[in-house]
Amino acid sequence: MSLASAARAALPPLLVFLAFLGLWQLACSVLALPAYLVPTPAEVAREAAAHLDQLAEAALLTALGALGGLGASLVVGGLVAVLFSQSQVAARSLYPYAIFLQTVPIVAVAPLIVVWFGTGLQSVILTAAILSVFPIITNGTTGLVRVDPQLLELFAMSDASRLQLLLKLRLPGSLPYFVAGAKISGGLAVIGAIVGEFFAGFGADDLGLGALILQTSGRLQTAYLFAAIFAATLLGLLLFGAVALLGELALRRWRGRELAVH
Incomplete structure (x- = not known):
């Protein structure tokens, strides 16, 4: 572009x-x-400028949690999608539990995560991963099982093994589906990281955007609160844009190989 x-x-x-x-x-x-209820954009901008260092540090911590959660969801969700595509029994048995991860309120699970794993980055990453893994599973499974029957026949005529079918046909063909799932999961990972910080946090001196939002709302620092919310929104947009850009680069190579094959 x-x-x-x-x-x-x-x-x-x-x-x-x-x-x-x-x-x-x-x-x-x-x-x-009143400013404590709804500050003007100018007041929000002044607070953002006055606390730029704190907002940047908080955004960095939240970004680490979101990226860790997104990375974990890509690995776990990809493996589960491969399992579901290879075994209908596993898919029928385990898919309802994958739906559970999407339907259970994350604010209800986050306190348990803190009890089991303590506060800090590991709990924030786990919360983000739980919230963002479902699109990877569903989109990845759809892409892995939706294969052109003629290509399946071609591989069968070549006596291709199940592993060869997976590595050379199903996985390459499912790339657009995984990219679409990753775009959705990118935004969900940021939400999960912020919700995780509501409960897990990072410590008194290390505040992510979620903890900063709680702190400023409790002190009625509304303009600062708006600045933190805008920072969280910007972080979500940046992560979505980065995933979309990387996905587009991967899809360009995939389309190039498709054209070369045909």
Whole structure:
């Protein structure tokens, strides 16, 4: 994507965001909303600038938790998807428990994680992984089992083993599905990391964005709270963009190989 096309793609959402800020500022002025209830965008910007170092450090800690959770979900979810694609018995027996990971309220499980594993980064990563693993399992399984029957016949005519079928046909063909699942899981990993920090935290001197949100809300530092929320949103967007970019690079190579084969 060229710089000009990237700018054209970014312009519409940027204009919407600027319009949102204008309406927000107008509402605060017309309704005379108190700053402790709804601060103006200018007040949020001042607080963000005043606490830029703290926000950056908190975002880095949350990013470590989110990346760790996303990495764990990719490994575990990928292995489970391979298992489900190779064994219908395993899929029928274990898939309901995979759904359980998606449906159980993470705020109900997070306190148990703290009891079992203590506070700190390991509990934050585990919480993020639990919340983000389901899209990897479902998308990966779909991609692994949705194979062109003609290609299956071709591999069967070549007396390909089950392992060869998995490594040379199912896994390469499922790449777009895994990429789609990873995009969804990227945003969920950030949410999971922040929820994990609500309970697990990092310590009195090391605050992630989740702990910072709790702290500022408890002290009615609303402008600072808004700044932390915007930092968390920006972190989610950056992680989604990074996953999307890496996925697009991988898909380009995959499409190139597909064209070479055909």
